[in-house]
Each structure stands twice: as structure tokens, then as C-alpha cells.
Amino acid sequence: MSRLEAKKPSICRSEPLTGERTRASLAALRGLVTSCYGPAGRLKQLHNGRGGSVVTTSQSAALLAGLPVSHPVLKVLTAAVRNHVACFSDGGLFTAILCCNLVENVQRLGLTPTTVIKLNKHLLSLCTSYLKSEVCACRIPVDFSSTQILLSLVRSILTSKPACMLIAKEVDHISTLILRAFLLTIPENAQEHIILGKSIIVPLKGQRVIDSAVLPGILIEVSEVQLMKILPIKKSDSFKVALFGVSLSGDLSDTGEGTLLVSYGVSLENAALDQLFNLGKQLVSDHVDLVLCQKVIHPSLKQFLRTHHVIAVDRIGVSLMEPLSKVTGAWPIGSLGSISPSSYGSIKDLCIAKFGCKHFFHLIPNKTTICSLLLCNRNDTAWDELKLTCQTALHALQLTIKDPYVLLGGGCTETHLVAYIRHKTHNEPESVLQDERCSQTELQLITDAFCSALESLAGSLEHDGGEILTDSKYGHFWSVQANLPSAVNWPDLLSRCGCGLYSSQEELSWSFLRSVRHPFPPQTCLSCEATGSASTLTLDCFTAK
Structure with missing residues (x-):
């Protein structure tokens, strides 16, 4: 997408949100995020115009990171979306589309901002209260004794990201690995307060997706020469194990600020090497088997350790320091002085692993909640997108521990909420009018704008010109191809609703989305059928939505 105008510095300005420039900017952002939404969403290629790589994505995190905006309203919106993604990892496009639709819809009403904010907050509280209630018909409790619902949640997240370039078999394989990695991070003797471990994603690009694997412990990449x-x-x-966070290269870059006094005739290099050798002698005398260093180890110290049968691995990087400390139980050593025995740790075993053309040290722990997800994909672009998606799925699984529920996906939660809100405000308007001190007309206008925003959000899942319908019993989302004949028998054309819970063979009646019809009460209290068919459902993260 080309830039609409040159980027400008931020300025403070007082102008109504109904200005033409604001409307055009909102429409541009809405069009961008809407086109990326869902499994059939269109991919976007981002380039900074000054060189560098091209990012192909449909995910909000990557999209907004490479999309500078200058309009103040868009800055507020994109900041809100980024904050949502930072907290929940998922639901960025959902949030962006809903916000844009809400702002655009209320712009046309001509109501005071106070009334708009007050009534929208009330309708939002209606939604959240219903979703948290026991009678909610689009919420499924997570049964941790079975993997069906959790697998469906992960599979739904993976299939919603087309840039991952996965076929059905690969989706099933990666879904299983993600769930296995998540389960490995849960302590065996989990108490009331659970401290989860960590899944480390290890890149292996240019390999088959089906070669991806999950291993307990940590993989540290090493060169073939170093291995020999x-x-x-x-x-x-x-x-x-001894774990060093300080450089063992022998240089003076880590001495800090200040003046260094050197006596005449003293060689700094020899003094540094002597200190390193003294450190090496202590490691040998303490019977250390494995030395891991975040930075560089001097070749002479490496040779000294090797002759005493001590394995030395350097340049492991800062990202692995915390997981290594948890796996080994070692405290990162930050000086070259005498080492306390309590700083050492241990591992159960150390072996060599080869995946593709890469070699790894596999540190097998005694007992830990750290695992490595060796992630493969065909090329760099697809791998980057898959990595981001796997991180989202792992976070979504972690959120189910705090809130053990999932929501029906495929647009069904949105259309069901529309039916619920319309019926609630139509049949019980008195409580709202009394609490919020507004007129019946204002309530109706805001309800229509709010529900229209949710309907537009659900409609964003259709990208090929098809028609969208809702049924008058459950209020679920149904999609059908475009250019239908005038006389049509809906059960013959429809298969299952968007989330996959209900079949068109039930005795249902349908109408087009956004068509005018009398408000109806959607069926509440989800039946036990939902749990039985969980393996085929499209699900969304409860907390993120």
C-alpha cells in the first residue's frame, strides 16, 4: 500500500473528528486491516522505501510495526492496538477493525461525545457481562483432561495466518507440537499459584515443516568445527555447569569507567591471560564439566579447558541466559574472581543433535519446565510469520490457565452478540434510559451503530464477494457464495456455521446480515454438543477477545 501523504511530525490540533481528513484516514486504516482479517485475508508486503527486506504478513503486530502513521487519531488507534497485542498477543486486527467501525459509525450520528461514550460503555459492559456469565452461548469451558479444545484453539490461530503457508497436515503437526511445548512448561506438581516455564523457538529455515520437533531442555547451536x-x-x-555472563576474552572492555593504573613493565595482555588461567584452574579443580559463556572465551582458555576434558561453549547470547539458569540451576557469574561453589549448576545429560545442516548441543535437564521448539519452514518469510503465530498460540494457551474458557470463532460470537444486544435494548430499555439519562432515540441510534460495527467485523471474514447470513435461533454466522439464484433452498447451499458448531440441516431460518428484522432472543446456555464436536470447531482466545 503506497503512502497517502508524506510523514509529518506530530502537532497538537483542535478539530472535530468529523473532518474530511479524519474520515479519509480512518477509512484507509480500516480498509487495510479489514483486508487482512481471517483465514482468507489478503497478505500485505511492507517495505520502508530506503532498502532492507520486504515483510509479507497479515498479522497486526508485523503490520503496524512497519506502518508509520502521522494522523493523531490513527496514532491513538494504532497505539491502542499495539498495547492490546503486547498484553494478549492475539486479537490485534479484531481490535483495529472494531475501533475503526465504531468511530466511523458514531461520526454520522451527530450526538454529543458524552452521550456516545456513555452509551457505548454501557453496551460494552453488556457484552462483557454476558460473555462472563454462565448462560453465555458462545463460551466453552476448557477441559484440561482432554486436548480437543486446546488443539482446536491452536489450529484456529494457525489457519487464520495464511502467510505461514501451511497445508492441513502441517497445521495438525505444528498444532500438536505447540500444545506439547505448552504442556512441558507446566510444573508437574503444580499448586494453586503456577509459575510457567518457557518455550524457546529455535530457527531451522529451508526445511520441511513436518521436520519440526519439540525437545525438553535447551538446544545450543554450534559449528561443525567446534563440535569436532x-x-x-x-x-x-x-x-x-558453570554459566558466565561476563566476557572471558581477556580484553579490558568490561572494566567499566575510570582510570586504570599499570605498573612499568607489566603487560596487560599477559596479566589478563594469567587471570583467565587462574579461573580455568579453579574450574578444573571444582570438577566443572561444562562452561557456558554469554560472550567470548579466549582461545587459550578454551584450549586449556579442553586439555582437562572441560567442554567450553561461548557466544550463546543474552536470550538464552535466563533459560540456561533455570535449566541448570546455575547462577550467572559476573566476575573473573574466585567462584562460589553455590554458583554452579548441573544437567542430567549432554548430547549432540543434528537437524538439517545445523548441529546443536542438547542440554537435557534433571527436572525443568524449559523446552525447545525446533521450528522449520520453507523460507525466511514463511518462517518469520510462523514464529510470530506460534508465539501467539503459546500465549493464548497460557491465558487459558487464568481464564479457562474459549469463544466460538468464525464470526459467530460477533453475530450472536448483535442478536443479544438488539433484543436486550429493545425489550429492556428502561434500565439503560434511567441509569444513563438518555432518550429512547439516542439509545436506539447508538445500539444500531454498535451492532453495525460488530456486524461489519464479522463481515470482514468474507473476502470473495460471498453473502453472509445469520440464523434466527442461535444468531450464528453463515457464509454462502455470491450470485445466488432468486429461488434458493438455504439448507442445500449452507453446510455449517462459521464456528462449525451447528449444521444447516437443523430446522433454521436465515436472513442476510444487516437486513432489517425484528429483534429476537438468541438461544443461550450452550448445549453439551459443543464439547463433543470441539475437535472440528473454530475457536478464539477468550481473554484476548
């Missing part, structure tokens, strides 16, 4: 110098690795009992 270390082999063979044989030990009957556990490995004693």
Missing part, C-alpha cells in the same frame, strides 16, 4: 574439537562426550553421571 569437543567430541567425544562420555560421562556416566550428571554434568557440572
Whole structure:
């Protein structure tokens, strides 16, 4: 998408939201995010105009990160979406589309901002209260004794990101791996307050997706040359580990600020090497088997350790320091002085693993909640998108521990809420009018604008010109191809609703989305059928939505 205008610095300005410039900017953002929404969403290619890589994505996190905006209203909206994604990982496009639709709809009403805000807050509280209630018909409790619902949730997240370029078999494989990785992060003896572990995603680009795997512990990539110098690795009992966060290169870059006084005739290089060798002697005398360094280890120290059968691995990076500390139980050592015995840790075993053309040290822990998800995909672009999607899915699974529910996806929750709100405000307007001190007309206008925003959000799932219908019993979302004949028998054309829960073979009646009809009460209290067919459902993260 080309820039509508050159980027300008932020300025403070007082003008109504109904201005033409504001409307055009909102429409442009809405069109962008709407076109990316859902499994059939269109991909966007982002380039900064000054060189660098091209990002192909349909995810809000990547989309907004590469999309600078200058209009103040858009800055507020995109900041809100980024904050939502930072908290929940999922639902960024959902939030952006709903916000744009709401703002555009209320612009046309001509009501005071106070009235608009007050009534929209009330309708929003109606939605959230209903979704949290026991009678909610679009909420399914998560049964942790079964994997069906959790797998359906992960599968729904994966299939909603077309840039991952996964076929059905690959979606099933990655879904299983993500769920397995999530389960490995849960402590075996979990109490009331659970502290989850971490899943580390290890890249392996250019390989088949089906070659992806989950391993307990940590994988550290090493070169083949480095591996040949270390082999063979044989030990009957556990490995004693020292973890260094300070450089062992022997340079003076880590001495900090200040003046360094050096006596005449003293060689700084030799003094640094002597200190490193003294450190190495202590490691050997303490029977350390494995030295891991975040930064660089001096070649002479490496050779010294190797001759004493100590394995030394450097340049592991800051991102692995915390997981390594948890896996080994070692405290990161931050100086070259004497080492406290309590700083050491241990691992159950150390072995060599080869995946594709890469070699790894596999640190197998005694007992831990850290695992490695070795993630493969065909190319860099597809891998980057898959990594982001896997992180989203893992976070969604973690959120189910706090709120053990999922919502029906495929647009069904949105259309069901529309039916619920319209019926509620039509049949019980007195409580709203009394609490919010507004007129019946104002309530009706805001209700129509709010429900229209939800309907437009559900309609954003259709990108090929098809028609969208809702049934008058459950209020669910149904999609059908475009250019229908004038006389049509809906059960012959429809299969299942958007979430997959209900079949068209039931005795249902349908009408087009946004068509005028009398408000009806959608059926509440989800039947036990939902749990039985959970493996085929399209689901959304409860907390994120």
C-alpha cells in the first residue's frame, strides 16, 4: 500500500473528528486491516522505501510495526492496538477493525461525545457481562483432561495466518507440537499459584515443516568445527555447569569507567591471560564439566579447558541466559574472581543433535519446565510469520490457565452478540434510559451503530464477494457464495456455521446480515454438543477477545 501523504511530525490540533481528513484516514486504516482479517485475508508486503527486506504478513503486530502513521487519531488507534497485542498477543486486527467501525459509525450520528461514550460503555459492559456469565452461548469451558479444545484453539490461530503457508497436515503437526511445548512448561506438581516455564523457538529455515520437533531442555547451536574439537562426550553421571555472563576474552572492555593504573613493565595482555588461567584452574579443580559463556572465551582458555576434558561453549547470547539458569540451576557469574561453589549448576545429560545442516548441543535437564521448539519452514518469510503465530498460540494457551474458557470463532460470537444486544435494548430499555439519562432515540441510534460495527467485523471474514447470513435461533454466522439464484433452498447451499458448531440441516431460518428484522432472543446456555464436536470447531482466545 503506497503512502497517502508524506510523514509529518506530530502537532497538537483542535478539530472535530468529523473532518474530511479524519474520515479519509480512518477509512484507509480500516480498509487495510479489514483486508487482512481471517483465514482468507489478503497478505500485505511492507517495505520502508530506503532498502532492507520486504515483510509479507497479515498479522497486526508485523503490520503496524512497519506502518508509520502521522494522523493523531490513527496514532491513538494504532497505539491502542499495539498495547492490546503486547498484553494478549492475539486479537490485534479484531481490535483495529472494531475501533475503526465504531468511530466511523458514531461520526454520522451527530450526538454529543458524552452521550456516545456513555452509551457505548454501557453496551460494552453488556457484552462483557454476558460473555462472563454462565448462560453465555458462545463460551466453552476448557477441559484440561482432554486436548480437543486446546488443539482446536491452536489450529484456529494457525489457519487464520495464511502467510505461514501451511497445508492441513502441517497445521495438525505444528498444532500438536505447540500444545506439547505448552504442556512441558507446566510444573508437574503444580499448586494453586503456577509459575510457567518457557518455550524457546529455535530457527531451522529451508526445511520441511513436518521436520519440526519439540525437545525438553535447551538446544545450543554450534559449528561443525567446534563440535569436532569437543567430541567425544562420555560421562556416566550428571554434568557440572558453570554459566558466565561476563566476557572471558581477556580484553579490558568490561572494566567499566575510570582510570586504570599499570605498573612499568607489566603487560596487560599477559596479566589478563594469567587471570583467565587462574579461573580455568579453579574450574578444573571444582570438577566443572561444562562452561557456558554469554560472550567470548579466549582461545587459550578454551584450549586449556579442553586439555582437562572441560567442554567450553561461548557466544550463546543474552536470550538464552535466563533459560540456561533455570535449566541448570546455575547462577550467572559476573566476575573473573574466585567462584562460589553455590554458583554452579548441573544437567542430567549432554548430547549432540543434528537437524538439517545445523548441529546443536542438547542440554537435557534433571527436572525443568524449559523446552525447545525446533521450528522449520520453507523460507525466511514463511518462517518469520510462523514464529510470530506460534508465539501467539503459546500465549493464548497460557491465558487459558487464568481464564479457562474459549469463544466460538468464525464470526459467530460477533453475530450472536448483535442478536443479544438488539433484543436486550429493545425489550429492556428502561434500565439503560434511567441509569444513563438518555432518550429512547439516542439509545436506539447508538445500539444500531454498535451492532453495525460488530456486524461489519464479522463481515470482514468474507473476502470473495460471498453473502453472509445469520440464523434466527442461535444468531450464528453463515457464509454462502455470491450470485445466488432468486429461488434458493438455504439448507442445500449452507453446510455449517462459521464456528462449525451447528449444521444447516437443523430446522433454521436465515436472513442476510444487516437486513432489517425484528429483534429476537438468541438461544443461550450452550448445549453439551459443543464439547463433543470441539475437535472440528473454530475457536478464539477468550481473554484476548
